[in-house]
Amino acid sequence: MLPCSWGLWRSAIHTLKTFRASPSARGLCIPTRAVCDAETIFALSSGHGRCGVAVVRVSGPASSMVLRNMAGLTQALPPPRTALLRRITDPQSKELLDRGLVLWFKGPHSFTGEDSAEFHIHGGPAVITAVLQALGSLEGVRPAEAGEFTRRAFHAGKLGLTEVEGLGDLIHAETEAQRRQALRQMDGELGRLYQDWSYRLKRCLAHVEAFIDFSEDELIEDGVLNQVDSSVRQLETEIERHLKDERRGERLRTGVQVVIAGATNAGKSSLLNTLCQRPAAIVSPIAGTTRDIVETSLDIGGFPVLLSDTAGLRDSSDSVEREGVRRARQRVEQADLTLVVVDSTQLPPDPQLVPAFLQEHLSTVLPSPEAGMKAASDRVLLVLNKSDLVPEEQRERTEGELRERPGLPPACFLSCSTSTGLEDFLTVLQSRVKTLCGDPLSGAPSLTQARHRAHLQQSVQALNQYHQYRDQDLALAAEGVRLALTHLGRITGRVGAEEILDIIFRDFCIGK
Amino acid sequence: DMRAVGKWTWLTLLRSDEIRDEYDVIVVGGGHAGTEAAAAAARLGAETLLITQKIMTIGALSCNPSLGGVGKGQLVREVDALDGLCGRAGDSAGVHFSILNRSKGPAVWGPRAQLDRERYRQFIQSELLSTPRLTVLEGSVDELLVSQPNPEEPGHHRVTGIRLVDGSHPILSSSVVLTTGTFLSGSLFMGQTTSPGGRMGDAQSCAGLSYTLKETLGLRVGRLRTGTPPRIVKESVDLSLAQLQAPDKQPTPFSFLNTHTRCKPEEQLPCYLTHTTPGVERVVRESVHLNCHIQQDTKGPRYCPSIESRVLRFPGRRHQVWLEPEGLTSDLLYPQGLSMTMPPDLQLRLLREIPALHRAEIRAPGYGVQYDFVCPTQLTPSLQVKSTQGLFLAGQINGTTGYEEAAAQGLWAGVNAGRTALSLPPIALSRTQSYIGVLIDDLVGRGVTEPYRMFTSRAEFRTYLRPDNADLRLTPRGFEEVGCVTLRRYKKAVSVRDGLQEALMALQSVALSSTRWREKLGNISLSENKSTTLNGLDLLQYKDVSFEMLASAFPECLSQYFEYSQRLKIEAVYRPHCEKQSREMERIRSEESLSLPSDMDYLSLPVSLSHEVREILDRVRPNTVSLIYASKVILIKYIIMTTDGNRKFR
Secondary structure: OHHHHHHHHHHHHHHHOOOOOOOOOOOOOOOOOOOOOEEEEEEOOOOOOOEEEEEEEEOOOHHHHHHHHHHHHOOOOOOOOOEEEEEEOOOOOOOOOEEEEEEOOOOOOOOOOOEEEEEEOOOHHHHHHHHHHHHHHOOOOEEOOOHHHHHHHHHHOOOOOOOOHHHHHHHHHHHHHHHHHHHHHHHHHHHHHHHHHHHHHHHHHHHHHHHHHHHHOOOOHHHHHHHHHHHHHHHHHHHHHHHHHHOOOOOOOEEEEEEEEEEOOOOOHHHHHHHHHHOOOOOOOOOOOOOOEEEEEEEOOEEEEEEEEEOOOOOOOOHHHHHHHHHHHHHHHOOOOOEEEHHHHHOOOOOOHHHHHHHHHHHOOOOOOOHHOOOHHHHHEEEEEEOHHOOHHHHHHHHHHHHOOOOOEEEEEEEOOOOOOHHHHHHHHHHHHHHHOOOOOHHOOHHHHHHHHHHHHHHHHHHEEEEEEEHHHHHHHHHHHHHHHHHHHHHOOOOOOHHHHHHHHOOOOOOO | HHHHHHHHHHHHOOOOOOOOOOEEEEEOOOHHHHHHHHHHHHHHHHEEEEEOOOOHHHOOOOOOOOOOOHHHHHHHHHHHHHHOOHHHHHHHHHHEEEEHHHHOHHHHOOEEEEEHHHHHHHHHHHHOOOOOOOEEEEEEEEEEEOOOOOOOOOEEEEEEEEEEOOOOOEEEEEEEEOHHHHOOOOOOEEOOOOEEEEOOOOOOHHHHHHHHHHHOOOOOOOEEEEOOOOOEHHHHHHHHHHEEOOOOOOOOOOOOOOOOOOOOOHHHHOOOOOOOEEHHHHHHHHHHHHOOHHHHHHHHOOOOOOOOHHHHOOOOOOOEEEEEEEEOOOOEEEOOOOOEEEEEEHHHHOOOOOOOOOOEEEOOOOOEEEEEEHHHHHEEEOOOOOOOEOOOOHHHHHHOOHHHHHHHHHHHHHHHHHHHHOOOOOOOOOOOOHHHHHHHHHHHOOOOOOEEOOOOHOOOOOEEEEEEEHHHHHHHHHHHHHHOOHHHHHHHHHHHHHHHHHHHHHHHHHHEHHHHHHHHHHHOEEEEEOEEEEHHHHHHHHOOHHHHHHHHHHHHHHHHHHHHHHHHHHHHHHHHHHHHHHHHHHHHHHHOOOEEEOOOOHHOOOOOOOOHHHHHHHHHHOEEEEHHHHHHEEEHHHHHHHOOOOOOOO
16 A cells, blocks of 8 residues: 555655745845855754764754864864764863764755764763753854754755655654654643743733734723733743753653553553562552552663553542543653553453454543554554463464554563563563654753753843834834744744734734 | 716626627626736736626725725735735725824834725726726626546646526636625524625525535535624714824825825815713623524634624723714715624614714614635635636635735735636745735635634734835736736836835945944934944934935935835834844745645655644645644644643644
């Protein structure tokens, strides 16, 4: 089925390429200038986790400056695409960070089409963090957004949309990565703080916009702007104070997020305890023992994993348990990988009925019913626990039935009490985690922090523009608030015009 | 008006037997969208037939007697820059001109005018009459003719023409533009009575067309509602109890071609402002049970389309009512803000609760309209129905409200219908370049849940999409690439562009230290330190510095640019901000230009995407890569809802 649809795809995209909007005529305002003043970005591109060598990629016009400063290249740059062993130092303190390979790519002959550099450094978390921090301290250099390298490559024409993979990458960078990132950042204390700022900033913008778009026809008092003035001041003060606070709030979660989920009493907590080889969670035969999320950090095959045990999913009249179930569902949505634990004694005795049973079961555990079927293969593992209580013959026949079953995620029989099947399960789990670690999004809290910091700083700067233009030109003043919200939105999720209109129509009576 | 009727007699004679069997473009509907569409297609060089139910109502302002405003004024300027009709019609018919938001920055200025209904209609009618290649026919369209698609192009059907209600033989065309307004399964509401129709006093809506769209073409439709206020006899109003709102002393024309308006400054009419009272609220509350339209309003739009929804949703407040003139010779006033659907006797009672209206007489009561619209996500950025080659939709049929929104879509649909007929590829406007682009991109990318109206806050690049520079943004391209702009206008725009360019260079050529500037211009506050060198353009950014001041300091090189003084000042203030945004604009533009196949199978796309994203992409079917943003917004919203434990969004 796949090869056929690929072919169709390619031809479809080719034909539609003719439907390109022509390059638009430029008005007076926009000078004809190539897009060459782009900022320089960096990111750990080898993914997260313990590895021998980590690759940090830099792209943008300041790449050569970065290379000179960090690799002590006072003279000429190395020949393009040639590895050079250098001492890598902090540009400010000149402290030695690591010895590693550096490479120089002169644009357009690079992945992004821009001037680029790569640092191949030792893979320890301390070294990586130090190098990323040093990069972030350079003028005009900032951490990359999710998918930004791909996006730049796309704009440089390096990533043809005629390639299905190219389009997939782009959509992935734009939506999928953002989605998971936003989900994570929404969680926790820091997330709530940013959300609160974002909410208040949205209101400020909505009120300025209401004044611009409607005050000539509708009753919108001048006092609205005075309120915005003081709200903006208050926000500036709070964000600045936060930026000065060296503790920078809570520790951001690190590692691939693996969540154990399933019905009550399937043995979820036993699985957690088995995996971390200590009784981290209370296990009991009483259904509903685990009510809140139990988290533990693990090392699986050299990769950092944050394992969470969740409350068993069932309808409960107990409000504490209901809250636990809500949190469990929320955590499943944020997960990189979900281990769905099933009590194998509950499986239908007839192995032929098992796939349908499991599909049905998955749909109750996973966020949206169909998501279970399609996304299953890469983000879900089925753990059929208590295998020691199932007759061996039935187990083998069921295993045969489930092998390579399209539409179902891989399933492993396991007994947490006898550890039978543990090794096979760990092999599957490890390979999944390894794949997920290739995704730079699954970790790197230091980078996330640096990114947040940069956006918060830009946000405060933009708010300045509001005051600067408040009395001279309200359109430009509003632009300041909008820009501040855009920067904050890079952390909390993009804010569109519709959301602002929602607030306007809620707070003011606007006619036809 | 006998004169207007006389002009049209020969056209009505063209009925059935004298019209041709085939045209390049057929436009159905003679409102703001239809007239712009027909005129644009004809300007492009297509033989065009405009079919309307009543020739006399071509160019009629069926609701408010005004044009422009904040956001809407920008649209009028852009339609004019592409050589459309409504800007010049507004200049001819305006009786009260004002620039709204004067104190808030030129980017958000809103050129607006109260109109004389007769003059507006006359202008549009005579303009259409003198447009070469355009024929007007009075009649009702019974059905669209649909055949097999051209296999070379995407789509499941192809439109080949129309059949009239009373016509035995079909009229063929390469493309059809439907601008049926509120007439698609329209029904009128007043009090507890409903009747079929799209506008009071006009023919019923065409059931055949609705059937073709829904059943034959399988288009998804939704239902929207709108309304209009009662018209009040001017003599019965005590204007001394209302606040007089004077027009601008010097009217500013909408059109880049006009230096002044038909109405002389001193001939302009005033508007009046008054407010609702607690009595108004009482009448609304007491009449809710007699008011079908408002009872069905539970899932209404976020804004308040009628006085009923205003007082019910924001009780205990005063609401503004504008009393607007309907024309130089009209004896009516239009109460903007008092759209209502209660029974006529209660409408009168309500009006009389307002002091200035305590003796008011109603000429025609207000009423509500409910009508079908075609979900605009089924359209391409050229406003063609994705599934049907050659079929274009514009105006309220796409879920918008407002004359200006309709005119803008009409023009663009007409352009593309003409291009299709002339075998030229479709063409799209970027949201980085125009409000028309924002409008269409929002419609086809996000769809509508309530009548869509333009606001400046919808435009990301508002400081660039200004009313003052619409000619520079659109006219050259309209001539060179699109073909909808006449040579005369093009020449004018090019000469303005060159003149401004020269003037900007001249400004940049005068450079002095800030100390010297202070000496030359007197006491102005410059934030730069003494030794900084500033050129004239830098200086013009300052609030207290005008072009006139600079020109008097350097008369030899600047005085010849006096005619551009206001535009230069605006340009100087916004230029730095626009430059900062240019990279973002460039990015969006390049993404807009990459289209995605409309029949893409997102569900089995062999890439790593979650099923949620796949489903959304499958539903949204983005036209271009840029619209992936739209789906991202949906996603983020979804996330917020679900993390709140609230799954209502899906």
